Amino acid sequence: xxxxxxxxxxxxxxxxxxxxxxxxxxxxxxxxxxxxxxxxxxxxxxxxxxxxxxxxxxxxxxxxxxxxxxxxxxxxxxxxxxxxxxxxxxxxxxxxxxxxxxxxxxxxxxxxxxxxxxxxxxxxxxxxxxxxxxxxxxxxxxxxxxxxxx
Numbered sequence: 738x739x740x741x742x743x744x745x746x747x748x749x750x751x752x753x754x755x756x757x758x759x760x761x762x763x764x765x766x767x768x769x770x771x772x773x774x775x776x777x778x779x780x781x782x783x784x785x786x787x788x789x790x791x792x793x794x795x796x797x798x799x800x801x802x803x804x805x806x807x808x809x810x811x812x813x814x815x816x817x818x819x820x821x822x823x824x825x826x827x828x829x830x831x832x833x834x835x836x837x838x839x840x841x842x843x844x845x846x847x848x849x850x851x852x853x854x855x856x857x858x859x860x861x862x863x864x865x866x867x868x869x870x871x872x873x874x875x876x877x878x879x880x881x882x883x884x885x886x887x
Contacts, residue, residue: 744792745853749800749810754849755791777833777846791833795844811843818845826885 741754760778763770777791796814800807821832834846852860 738793740793741789744849746797749796749806749813750794751797752792752794754789755793755846756789758846773833790849791846792849793844793846795842814843814845821845821847824885828881829885 738755738759739757741756743751743753745752758778760774763774766774794814796807796810800810818832818835821830822835825831830850831848832845833848836844836846
């Protein structure tokens, strides 16, 4: 596995660009799973541009000094991965893989977003929201909420 730059940090996790990953054969995998594994390997580090469409999220190393916090963080990462893996919606980041290098080093491979929430909020500040019909804006938000919950 080859990591790119740090994309973000949270209380428990660090997120890096995933430049390259070596995925060995898995005889028990279905054809659909094998296709997903191939797509993952091919989507890392385009040889011409260096662009990767994936990010990897794993527990930060600071947690290893506190076993209790490490267990809490590991449970949180597992819960997040199962939850995100269950959704398929354009407004929710897609999980492409859940794996482990070892018992203590589990990680999530997810789509790499091009902007942070902070950057998007900055971009939104420039939009003239006053011109947008409040009723239509509310209807759009409710529609997204229904899509996510359904």
